[in-house]
Amino acid sequence: MEANAVKSVGLRKVYRSKEAVEALKGVSIDVGKGELFTLLGPNGAGKTTFLRIISTQLLPTEGDAFVHGHSVVNEAEEVREHIAVVPQDVATYNNFTPWEYAYYFARLRGIGSAKAKEKAEEALKTVDLWELRNRICQTLSGGEKRRAIIASVLSSDADVLMLDEPTSGLDAVARRGVWSALRELVGKGKTILLTTHMMEEAEMVSDRLAIVNKGSVVACGNPEEIKGMVKEKFRVVINGDFKQLSNYSETARLGDRNIVYLKTQDEAIDLLRTSLKMNLRAETSPVTLEDVFVKLVGGLNNHENK
Amino acid sequence: MKTSKVLRDTLIIAWIKSYPDFRRNPMMLLLLAMISAIPLFFMMMFNGGGNMIVHGLIGAMVASVAFAGVNSGIQDISWDRYVKIREMIVAMPVHPASYALGIALAPLLVSIPSLILFGGVTAYLGYFTLESLGWMILALVLVWAATSSMGFMISTYLFKSSPMVLNNLANLLGIGFIFIPPVYFSEAQLGSLSWVSIIVPTSNVAGLMRSYMGLLSLSTETVMIRWAVLILMSVAFIVLTSMKSRWRET
Numbered sequence: 001m002e003a004n005a006v007k008s009v010g011l012r013k014v015y016r017s018k019e020a021v022e023a024l025k026g027v028s029i030d031v032g033k034g035e036l037f038t039l040l041g042p043n044g045a046g047k048t049t050f051l052r053i054i055s056t057q058l059l060p061t062e063g064d065a066f067v068h069g070h071s072v073v074n075e076a077e078e079v080r081e082h083i084a085v086v087p088q089d090v091a092t093y094n095n096f097t098p099w100e101y102a103y104y105f106a107r108l109r110g111i112g113s114a115k116a117k118e119k120a121e122e123a124l125k126t127v128d129l130w131e132l133r134n135r136i137c138q139t140l141s142g143g144e145k146r147r148a149i150i151a152s153v154l155s156s157d158a159d160v161l162m163l164d165e166p167t168s169g170l171d172a173v174a175r176r177g178v179w180s181a182l183r184e185l186v187g188k189g190k191t192i193l194l195t196t197h198m199m200e201e202a203e204m205v206s207d208r209l210a211i212v213n214k215g216s217v218v219a220c221g222n223p224e225e226i227k228g229m230v231k232e233k234f235r236v237v238i239n240g241d242f243k244q245l246s247n248y249s250e251t252a253r254l255g256d257r258n259i260v261y262l263k264t265q266d267e268a269i270d271l272l273r274t275s276l277k278m279n280l281r282a283e284t285s286p287v288t289l290e291d292v293f294v295k296l297v298g299g300l301n302n303h304e305n306k
Numbered sequence: 307m308k309t310s311k312v313l314r315d316t317l318i319i320a321w322i323k324s325y326p327d328f329r330r331n332p333m334m335l336l337l338l339a340m341i342s343a344i345p346l347f348f349m350m351m352f353n354g355g356g357n358m359i360v361h362g363l364i365g366a367m368v369a370s371v372a373f374a375g376v377n378s379g380i381q382d383i384s385w386d387r388y389v390k391i392r393e394m395i396v397a398m399p400v401h402p403a404s405y406a407l408g409i410a411l412a413p414l415l416v417s418i419p420s421l422i423l424f425g426g427v428t429a430y431l432g433y434f435t436l437e438s439l440g441w442m443i444l445a446l447v448l449v450w451a452a453t454s455s456m457g458f459m460i461s462t463y464l465f466k467s468s469p470m471v472l473n474n475l476a477n478l479l480g481i482g483f484i485f486i487p488p489v490y491f492s493e494a495q496l497g498s499l500s501w502v503s504i505i506v507p508t509s510n511v512a513g514l515m516r517s518y519m520g521l522l523s524l525s526t527e528t529v530m531i532r533w534a535v536l537i538l539m540s541v542a543f544i545v546l547t548s549m550k551s552r553w554r555e556t
Contacts, residue, residue, distance in 0.1 A: 055397040058555045085397040091389040095326040104322050108315055108400055136330060
């Protein structure tokens with residue numbers, strides 16, 4: 001029996017227009033069954049290209065990927081039996097209701113009318129839209145519209161759900177509503193492949209994640225493992241003019257705020273005391289996924305900011 | 307994929323693409339009927355009725371279907387790309403033929419009330435026989451097939467154009483196919499240029515309908531040629547579309 005829900009092997013994609021752009025440079029990822037796996041990366045990292053290949057919308061230039069053991073290149077029809085997709089920046093039909101989204105998409109998957117009604121009800125309750133099921137999408141908020149679309153893939157009863165930045169543009173409350181729905185689905189045994197550029201989202205919902213940058217995977221593991229990939233485990237954020245910043249090797253400056261990365265909690269507490277003695281407001285915390293992400297993708301760093 | 311699934315999905319997509327609009331925006335039906343009927347009002351005002359009204363009613367019936375056909379191919383596909391519902395459907399166990407047929411069928415369903423209205427008035431005026439009705443329905447189905455496939459072809463070849471450009475193009479083509487050629491008026495008025503009406507699907511069908519209603523005298527050979535041109539045109543557009551269109555991007 002196939003152990004992985006999704007497995008990509010050396011997936012490479014080159015877009016050829018005026019000049020060739022290599023969007024994916026041999027990406028190999030395994031996603032286990034019943035796992036919520038996140039592709040985390042900056043804009044243009046190749047996340048959407050990866051998802052579009054896995055969801056059989058786009059053919060790779062090289063390599064292959066398998067969904068429940070079926071090749072996305074050669075067995076697209078079999079792959080489509082297992083997947084449901086929410087594309088990036090998806091919009092709704094204004095005259096559609098959440099009920100129609102959930103019901104008709106279930107019907108299109110070949111589910112009979114009575115069963116589709118059951119599935120639609122279950123999906124709408126999962127995304128907390130049951131009360132609003134008969135309102136047309138035009139009258140729903142952005143978050144409710146997004147949840148209506150998500151309900152349409154949930155009702156499909158697909159084994160693998162692929163969601164491309166499903167919470168972008170949503171407020172914090174709506175975002176948490178979607179996260180809650182996703183975790184509930186994982187609890188029911190669904191496999192979810194998610195893309196996001198939001199660190200908090202990746203950290204909150206993922207069982208495992210891969211950091212993708214410029215078409216390559218730069219780190220893969222659960223959020224704690226990823227955070228363990230850097231030596232510095234703590235950070236101190238100091239507000240104001242901190243003269244001793246150059247004494248530390250791992251630092252970043254965000255305007256009038258200085259961030260110092262340190263290996264131990266004792267070092268962090270010492271620096272905190274020093275800062276407070278200098279009448280500078282400071283606080284310490286463990287490093288966040290965002291700190292690690294920025295370091296791994298080579299964005300903001302001490303050399304640029306000293 | 308089983309044929310029954312392909313057919314069922316076609317009907318579901320047609321229903322999805324027509325019923326919600328039909329139910330929640332019934333004004334749209336009135337608007338469609340009004341657009342098709344505008345030339346008819348002018349004809350009634352300036353020609354004082356008679357056969358001209360029936361010519362106008364034929365034009366209104368052809369316009370209802372042809373405008374829907376061109377629009378289905380262009381506007382719906384471009385709109386589906388914009389809302390990304392197409393991407394969701396590509397990743398589902400749905401055959402591309404179901405999608406194409408479904409979205410072409412949807413506007414035809416929406417145009418049915420207009421057809422019933424104009425057809426009803428024509429019947430009331432005594433221009434229908436049971437035999438002519440059968441031929442006319444077939445002609446209208448073929449003009450829908452020809453204009454839809456033409457719309458699909460244009461949409462496919464202008465894949466990278468914005469929905470706004472495609473929307474304007476659909477309206478322009480609709481006007482070009484409906485108001486310029488002899489759709490609302492008899493091709494007999496074009497004199498030696500009447501052959502032009504054969505190469506435009508809308509005027510070709512309008513001519514056939516006039517022939518079956520006894521308003522235009524055409525030889526049996528001419529009628530056969532006109533059917534053949536109509537069918538060939540639909541097939542050519544379908545072939546061109548299928549050659550160029552990609553359900554899955556490369």
